[in-house]
Amino acid sequence: xxxxxxxxxxxxxxxxxxxxxxxxxxxxxxxxxxxxxxxxxxxxxxxxxxxxxxxxxxxxxxxxxxxxxxxxxxxxxxxxxxxxxxxxxxxxxxxxxxxxxxxxxxxxxxxx
Amino acid sequence: xxxxxxxxxxxxxxxxxxxxxxxxxxxxxxxxxxxxxxxxxxxxxxxxxxxxxxxxxxxxxxxxxxxxxxxxxxxxxxxxxxxxxxxxxxxxxxxxxxxxxxxxxxxxxxxx
Numbered sequence: 001x002x003x004x005x006x007x008x009x010x011x012x013x014x015x016x017x018x019x020x021x022x023x024x025x026x027x028x029x030x031x032x033x034x035x036x037x038x039x040x041x042x043x044x045x046x047x048x049x050x051x052x053x054x055x056x057x058x059x060x061x062x063x064x065x066x067x068x069x070x071x072x073x074x075x076x077x078x079x080x081x082x083x084x085x086x087x088x089x090x091x092x093x094x095x096x097x098x099x100x101x102x103x104x105x106x107x108x109x110x111x112x
Numbered sequence: 113x114x115x116x117x118x119x120x121x122x123x124x125x126x127x128x129x130x131x132x133x134x135x136x137x138x139x140x141x142x143x144x145x146x147x148x149x150x151x152x153x154x155x156x157x158x159x160x161x162x163x164x165x166x167x168x169x170x171x172x173x174x175x176x177x178x179x180x181x182x183x184x185x186x187x188x189x190x191x192x193x194x195x196x197x198x199x200x201x202x203x204x205x206x207x208x209x210x211x212x213x214x215x216x217x218x219x220x221x222x223x224x
Contacts, residue, residue, distance in 0.1 A: 032210035043215040093210035104154040
């Protein structure tokens with residue numbers, strides 16, 4: 001099955017700085033890479049995703065990059081704000097039903 | 113649209129008791145999932161249902177059973193609860209994997 005590793009597990013940045021979270025995956029057939037944000041006590045919600053036919057995707061202050069050769073993808077958040085503080089999860093599909101395997105999460109704290 | 117709903121929101125059980133967690137979605141999604149979330153371990157897949165009438169084990173199925181009652185509803189049963197099953201349980205659904213998964217609000221379960 002798919003193995004997804006996520007780093008770092010915790011990340012603190014000053015407001016206005018950038019944050020980068022990285023994930024690696026093992027299944028070379030994986031073709032869909034989502035990122036979820038989970039605020040304290042809430043459900044995970046999709047913030048951005050990328051498919052394997054593109055190398056980068058942007059949505060305002062967030063972007064995802066994909067390197068299929070190296071089997072890793074990253075989340076970039078620019079001009080961080082206090083409301084960006086949350087746990088972020090990456091995921092990749094694997095198995096016969098292409099079910100998602102999630103990374104272990106990154107606790108991002110944006111310091112005012 | 114209510115999206116994905118779960119009941120109950122909170123539950124406390126004694127070791128050996130049984131209970132069923134209910135999940136329903138109104139988005140006409142084909143695939144449904146049950147995850148458990150423990151600190152530092154991300155979201156781990158317990159069982160999934162790729163389509164109505166089918167169910168399969170995920171990464172951590174021991175101690176659980178599921179029923180895909182119809183296209184809308186997917187329940188998770190703990191036959192004899194153990195303290196190791198203390199966790200937050202999320203149900204999720206998607207139209208056709210791999211694609212965006214929509215999560216329910218979660219059930220916080222404590223087994224004493």
